[in-house]
Amino acid sequence: MTEAAYEFVEGAGGDLTFVARGASLEELFTSAGEAVLAACVEDPARVEPRERFAIALAEPDCDLLLLRFLSELVFLRDARRLLLRAGALRVQDDGSARLTGELCGERIDPARHVLTHDVKAATAYGLRIEKSPAGLSVRVTLDV
Amino acid sequence: MTRPAALEQRDPNTFELAPGFRPGMRVPVRLFASEKLVAELDDQVWEQAANVAALPGIVGASLCMPDAHWGYGFPIGGVAAFDLRTGVISPGGIGFDINCGMRLVRTDLRWPEVKPRLRELVDALAERVPAGPGRDGFLRCDNDEFCAVMREGAPWLVKRGFGTAEDLLHTEARGCFAGADPASVSERALERGRGQLGTLGSGNHYLEIQVLRPEGVFDASLARAFGLDREEQVVVMFHCGSRGFGHQIATDYVQQFLRAMPAKFGFEIRDRELACAPIDSQEGRDYYAAMCCAANMSFANRQLILHRVREVFSDVFGKTADALGIRTVYDVAHNTAKCERHRVDGRERELLVHRKGATRAFPPGHPELPATYQATGQPVVIGGSLETGSYVLAGVASGAKSFFSTAHGSGRTMSRHKARKLVRGHELIRQLEKRGILVRAASLSGLAEEAGLAYKSVDAVAEATEQAGLSKRVAHLVPVGNVKG
Numbered sequence: 001m002t003e004a005a006y007e008f009v010e011g012a013g014g015d016l017t018f019v020a021r022g023a024s025l026e027e028l029f030t031s032a033g034e035a036v037l038a039a040c041v042e043d044p045a046r047v048e049p050r051e052r053f054a055i056a057l058a059e060p061d062c063d064l065l066l067l068r069f070l071s072e073l074v075f076l077r078d079a080r081r082l083l084l085r086a087g088a089l090r091v092q093d094d095g096s097a098r099l100t101g102e103l104c105g106e107r108i109d110p111a112r113h114v115l116t117h118d119v120k121a122a123t124a125y126g127l128r129i130e131k132s133p134a135g136l137s138v139r140v141t142l143d144v
Numbered sequence: 145m146t147r148p149a150a151l152e153q154r155d156p157n158t159f160e161l162a163p164g165f166r167p168g169m170r171v172p173v174r175l176f177a178s179e180k181l182v183a184e185l186d187d188q189v190w191e192q193a194a195n196v197a198a199l200p201g202i203v204g205a206s207l208c209m210p211d212a213h214w215g216y217g218f219p220i221g222g223v224a225a226f227d228l229r230t231g232v233i234s235p236g237g238i239g240f241d242i243n244c245g246m247r248l249v250r251t252d253l254r255w256p257e258v259k260p261r262l263r264e265l266v267d268a269l270a271e272r273v274p275a276g277p278g279r280d281g282f283l284r285c286d287n288d289e290f291c292a293v294m295r296e297g298a299p300w301l302v303k304r305g306f307g308t309a310e311d312l313l314h315t316e317a318r319g320c321f322a323g324a325d326p327a328s329v330s331e332r333a334l335e336r337g338r339g340q341l342g343t344l345g346s347g348n349h350y351l352e353i354q355v356l357r358p359e360g361v362f363d364a365s366l367a368r369a370f371g372l373d374r375e376e377q378v379v380v381m382f383h384c385g386s387r388g389f390g391h392q393i394a395t396d397y398v399q400q401f402l403r404a405m406p407a408k409f410g411f412e413i414r415d416r417e418l419a420c421a422p423i424d425s426q427e428g429r430d431y432y433a434a435m436c437c438a439a440n441m442s443f444a445n446r447q448l449i450l451h452r453v454r455e456v457f458s459d460v461f462g463k464t465a466d467a468l469g470i471r472t473v474y475d476v477a478h479n480t481a482k483c484e485r486h487r488v489d490g491r492e493r494e495l496l497v498h499r500k501g502a503t504r505a506f507p508p509g510h511p512e513l514p515a516t517y518q519a520t521g522q523p524v525v526i527g528g529s530l531e532t533g534s535y536v537l538a539g540v541a542s543g544a545k546s547f548f549s550t551a552h553g554s555g556r557t558m559s560r561h562k563a564r565k566l567v568r569g570h571e572l573i574r575q576l577e578k579r580g581i582l583v584r585a586a587s588l589s590g591l592a593e594e595a596g597l598a599y600k601s602v603d604a605v606a607e608a609t610e611q612a613g614l615s616k617r618v619a620h621l622v623p624v625g626n627v628k629g
Contacts, residue, residue: 008561009561010559010561010562011214011559011561012188012213012214012215012216012559013186013213013214013215013220013556013557013558013559013560013598014213014215014220014347014348014556014560015215015216015560016560016561017559017561040277042589059403060403063416064399064402064403067399067402068399071395071399074391074395075332075336075392075395078278078336078388078391078392079332079335079336079388079392080335081278108278114587115276115277115278115587116277116587116589116590117277117346117347117587117590118276118277118278118345118346118347118629120240120241120347120388120391121240121391121394121395122395123216123217123236123240123398123417124216124236124398124402124415124416124417124419125216125217125236125415125416125417126216126415126416126417127416141216143216143239143240143241143391144346144347144560
């Protein structure tokens with residue numbers, strides 16, 4: 001797993017906006033997933049890799065694949081009480097976009113996890129993976 | 145906050161951008177506001193409203209209410225009506241929190257009676273109305289029961305003793321949107337939402353005890369007709385929606401529409417969050433049916449929360465809810481798309497009206513209003529920040545210019561990100577208590593993001609709303625206790 005790189009930035013007033021970065025698609029997805037976790041819980045470092053889940057997603061392009069991946073994290077937190085981050089991921093972009101790998105984390109434990117936002121959804125607003133000499137970046141708005 | 149050079153002022157409270165403002169606009173952008181609110185407006189509102197103006201089948205104008213602010217897809221406070229044959233339906237024009245809405249409840253209690261019991265009351269409400277991230281509801285439903293909630297909305301609960309016939313009469317659409325079809329809802333949405341009936345949620349959701357001061361009455365006759373009929377009267381207001389159930393329905397359909405749009409529907413959009421489908425398509429009909437399911441769950445959610453409010457007041461004051469005069473004034477939806485009949489260019493048409501962060505406000509005599517409000521117009525609730533209070537207004541005939549839509553809240557003027565840097569939750573609680581507002585918050589950081597400084601002046605929004613002819617001010621309500629999700 002690579003180090004996550006994200007920061008929360010100014011954005012639509014009622015929502016939370018972050019910019020995630022990575023040298024590769026895998027790093028970018030990992031960073032964006034970490035940002036969603038950080039939006040949900042006060043101290044993401046306290047989320048331990050106690051459980052692992054396989055994940056496999058396919059979409060027409062990488063922007064939609066990232067939206068689907070983040071939506072998966074939102075769903076699993078709200079429906080199954082799981083705080084998850086990316087484990088080892090593989091992202092392929094060869095005409096269509098596919099993600100395989102695993103998510104790791106644990107069930108919400110109120111004694112250790114201070115929940116901050118009930119993230120409703122990852123939105124598609126302005127979501128476009130951009131290439132730069134430093135790698136890849138994406139701006140994502142979360143409805144909270 | 146740059147005023148576009150192309151902005152034209154049509155009258156003191158109407159501002160317009162002609163279709164030439166951005167390529168592809170089919171109709172103008174029209175904002176109802178005051179000069180002061182225009183000066184405070186996020187630049188992105190103009191761009192987002194222009195994107196909406198370019199959607200197929202839009203009728204009249206892409207409208208912005210006085211509390212408009214930067215959102216995703218549509219701006220918050222955005223209203224757009226679409227032709228049923230040529231138009232589209234867009235989850236981004238409704239919001240992920242489908243039928244997020246407000247309920248205003250009156251009581252016979254006066255502030256001098258409540259003041260000595262306020263702490264007990266707020267603590268009991270905070271304990272018994274689940275609020276904040278990750279909370280389960282207090283009514284467990286199996287799949288069949290939850291499907292009945294989807295189809296029937298608040299009436300399903302009233303039939304089981306969780307409310308009164310009057311609650312339904314005083315709820316938009318009697319608490320049930322026709323056209324709900326559980327078959328259009330994914331298993332994931334069911335899984336996410338089934339356990340959340342009777343929960344407040346988080347973000348800008350809250351339950352507030354408020355007082356009607358004598359100086360807060362703008363129209364005594366309308367106030368009396370709404371049951372706001374005594375000095376220092378205590379009322380309860382709460383704001384919440386369809387919870388994870390609605391969020392997942394919107395998520396599912398945004399993704400489905402994004403996959404289908406370029407190839408199947410043959411039109412382009414400028415912002416992917418404006419993903420949409422023709423109203424007259426299988427995809428459009430499916431989303432409408434699912435959205436109605438979420439709207440009905442939300443009406444049921446607010447009905448169930450009212451039941452808990454009644455229980456708490458009854459326990460604290462030792463009288464039945466009926467004896468305490470606890471009655472729904474009105475329950476209004478904010479985030480919906482509805483088929484309504486409106487007069488456009490001299491002819492009556494059936495349109496699909498999207499209201500995102502906007503309130504329906506029918507005028508006196510409208511056939512959809514109950515007998516109670518035929519002479520007054522529909523009660524409208526504009527929720528303010530937890531520091532500044534809220535307004536009750538009434539629908540008026542001149543609201544036809546906005547498809548009988550009006551403002552829904554103060555409108556944010558500062559991002560959550562920035563508010564969180566400036567405000568500490570503990571400190572805000574202490575300051576508010578000094579000012580006589582008792583707050584119980586599920587999340588201190590969430591509370592900080594909702595501080596009054598993050599919002600426009602609710603007084604300015606309500607005043608501009610009235611001056612623009614969208615609805616008429618009836619009363620200002622002052623907060624004394626707040627349960628923050």
